Amino acid sequence: MKALVLQGIKDLAVQEYDVPEIKPDEVLIHTAYAGICGTDKALYAGLPGSASAVPPIVLGHENSGVVAKVGDAVTNVKVGDRVTVDPNIYCGQCKYCRTSRPELCEHLDAVGVTRDGGFEEYFTAPAKVVYQVPDNVSLKAAAVVEPISCAMHGVDLLTTHPYQKALVLGDGFEGQLFAQILKARGIHEVTLAGRSDEKLANNREHFGVKTINTTKEEIPADAFDIVVEAVGLPQTQEQCLAAAAKGAQVLMFGVGNPDAKFSVNTYDVFKKQLTIQGAFINPYTFEDSIALLASGKVDPLPLFSHELAFNEVEDFVSGKLGKVSKAVVKVGGEEA
Numbered sequence: 001m002k003a004l005v006l007q008g009i010k011d012l013a014v015q016e017y018d019v020p021e022i023k024p025d026e027v028l029i030h031t032a033y034a035g036i037c038g039t040d041k042a043l044y045a046g047l048p049g050s051a052s053a054v055p056p057i058v059l060g061h062e063n064s065g066v067v068a069k070v071g072d073a074v075t076n077v078k079v080g081d082r083v084t085v086d087p088n089i090y091c092g093q094c095k096y097c098r099t100s101r102p103e104l105c106e107h108l109d110a111v112g113v114t115r116d117g118g119f120e121e122y123f124t125a126p127a128k129v130v131y132q133v134p135d136n137v138s139l140k141a142a143a144v145v146e147p148i149s150c151a152m153h154g155v156d157l158l159t160t161h162p163y164q165k166a167l168v169l170g171d172g173f174e175g176q177l178f179a180q181i182l183k184a185r186g187i188h189e190v191t192l193a194g195r196s197d198e199k200l201a202n203n204r205e206h207f208g209v210k211t212i213n214t215t216k217e218e219i220p221a222d223a224f225d226i227v228v229e230a231v232g233l234p235q236t237q238e239q240c241l242a243a244a245a246k247g248a249q250v251l252m253f254g255v256g257n258p259d260a261k262f263s264v265n266t267y268d269v270f271k272k273q274l275t276i277q278g279a280f281i282n283p284y285t286f287e288d289s290i291a292l293l294a295s296g297k298v299d300p301l302p303l304f305s306h307e308l309a310f311n312e313v314e315d316f317v318s319g320k321l322g323k324v325s326k327a328v329v330k331v332g333g334e335e336a
């Protein structure tokens with residue numbers, strides 16, 4: 001079978017691999033699609049994602065496919081099932097795993113990061129991270145349950161109410177998903193702020209959100225009860241604190257440069273009684289994300305812009321591809 005292998009820093013090549021063997025508690029998946037995101041850019045450049053990737057490794061932490069084989073101990077899926085995989089495999093033994101915060105696990109393993117993922121025709125995963133995809137959800141949409149689940153986890157960390165006004169700063173794939181999820185969770189007024197007229201118009205049309213193009217318009221100060229930062233720059237982090245109303249919750253979702261700092265007026269934090277909340281990956285959110293796809297309350301397909309072959313992935317991870325709203329790698333396609 002064909003596998004797109006990260007052989008070293010900034011070194012990707014298509015190789016002929018054997019179909020992997022499974023352990024008794026594992027599932028072999030015939031890959032349909034694999035989503036591709038900024039984490040893959042970091043791993044390609046030799047930087048860590050949620051964990052470090054040690055080459056040679058097959059990336060592809062966002063994925064979907066059809067079950068080709070199951071180990072003897074597997075009870076939750078069978079051959080032929082359409083599935084998607086939560087890449088994060090928690091140890092179950094550390095302090096964080098045993099206090100309902102597995103995302104902070106001390107020994108995190110991840111499909112497509114620390115073990116081979118979806119950029120190959122067949123990959124394996126432990127059954128405990130494999131989820132069935134309902135018939136009315138395409139495998140292309142199912143390939144992005146992981147990024148939907150990261151945004152879901154961020155929202156889970158907030159207290160949401162219908163009266164709130166929400167701002168999402170950042171019109172990348174995650175910011176656009178946040179806008180839909182906040183609406184699905186009952187927030188009546190959601191504003192998406194970003195820099196692309198095209199993406200903002202797409203979100204107004206498809207999802208009925210308000211928009212602000214930050215290159216032309218100011219974000220209102222002290223105006224939003226929920227503020228989601230989905231860029232990861234000091235400048236946008238500071239904009240988010242300025243936009244926060246009294247009593248607001250500010251979700252710091254964007255991943256900053258490890259050395260970057262933003263400045264906070266601590267008097268503002270006191271006077272506005274702000275909650276500043278971080279968010280890391282996607283524990284316990286796959287079921288909810290799949291349900292939102294099945295109900296149609298979240299639809300990622302209008303946000304997709306590129307469908308790549310293995311030999312085009314390097315153009316994406318090296319930044320050569322230009323404007324990308326969301327790219328997926330078509331491995332086997334809808335029939336896998």
Ligand SMILES: NC(=O)c1ccc[n+]([C@@H]2O[C@H](COP(=O)([O-])OP(=O)(O)OC[C@H]3O[C@@H](n4cnc5c(N)ncnc54)[C@H](O)[C@@H]3O)[C@@H](O)[C@H]2O)c1
Pocket residue numbers: 037038039147150169170171172173174175193194195196214230231232233235236252253254255256279280281282325
């Ligand atoms: N916390 C988590 O678990 C988690 C999970 C996934 C992604 N992330 C992070 O969330 C952020 C967004 O992810 P993404 O996949 O949407 O990335 P992306 O690259 O698709 O989107 C980033 C967006 O920010 C916009 N942007 C850049 N500078 C801006 C500015 N000054 N003002 C307004 N918008 C600006 C860009 O135009 C782009 O649309 C990234 O930092 C990513 O690493 C965090």
Ligand SMILES: [Zn+2]
Pocket residue numbers: 036037038039040061062146147
């Ligand atoms: Zn990702």
Ligand SMILES: [Zn+2]
Pocket residue numbers: 090091092093094095096097102104105106107
């Ligand atoms: Zn653990």
